[in-house]
């Protein structure tokens with residue numbers, strides 16, 4: 669893995685997070701990663717850090733063995749037109765982080781029998797804490813292992829069936845925003861009951877982190893942990909029930925379903 673060169677086509681939020689995460693994990697040197705975007709001036713700081721930065725996607729592809737497609741769904745076809753003459757199925761492995769685009773969609777558009785692995789990370793990849801879902805149709809076990817090892821360095825990965833990738837997008841990629849908004853809402857509540865905004869945010873975020881770690885480290889169930897906090901006639905159950913009367917769980921479930929529906933049609937729109 670350490671000898672491979674990666675081209676990240678579309679160094680925006682996810683592309684940059686991936687690049688930084690891989691380097692932070694110590695698996696790749698910046699010089700092994702080439703970044704592209706149309707406005708390369710905004711990648712000047714990455715260039716200073718030693719990453720390859722060029723505007724030509726075709727050139728980036730020629731110099732790499734692993735190609736990460738990290739543009740928006742509506743930008744994909746134009747980019748595929750650009751790189752098609754440079755893609756060599758015998759040499760290249762394509763990794764797509766694009767929501768709503770199947771491995772088959774990419775192969776069909778390129779008219780090449782290239783191996784494609786779909787990956788759905790989230791923005792916590794920048795700090796090595798991504799929940800990454802990985803799926804493919806025709807890629808070899810060996811290549812799936814390469815991709816899994818790559819993304820295990822920047823968080824936790826699981827392999828899922830490709831038909832669940834849009835669901836994974838909603839739960840894990842969009843999910844970052846859902847939990848962040850929950851933390852923000854908790855901090856706003858905290859401010860209203862007496863804490864300065866910066867203290868309230870820190871207290872809410874650490875409390876959320878502790879709650880997640882209770883589940884992850886103890887392999888526990890949320891309701892089991894909630895039962896421990898809710899004493900009879902107590903303040904926790906009163907607050908929790910008030911939230912539920914106002915549709916707390918229902919709003920989260922409906923939001924996730926809405927995001928999954930939208931993720932499924934992004935490329936088609």
Ligand SMILES: NC(=O)c1ccc[n+]([C@@H]2O[C@H](COP(=O)([O-])OP(=O)(O)OC[C@H]3O[C@@H](n4cnc5c(N)ncnc54)[C@H](OP(=O)(O)O)[C@@H]3O)[C@@H](O)[C@H]2O)c1
Pocket residue numbers: 677678679680681682683704705706707708725738739740741743746747765766767788789790791841842
């Ligand atoms: N954000 C998330 O949490 C998340 C999580 C998982 C997956 N995804 C998926 O990841 C993909 C990227 O999302 P994002 O949030 O990183 O979007 P983004 O910040 O808009 O990044 C896309 C980048 O692509 C560049 N770009 C556009 N056309 C290009 C071209 N022809 N050649 C080279 N670069 C080009 C853009 O820069 P220029 O305009 O300068 O070219 C931009 O920096 C999306 O498909 C999304 O569905 C996102």
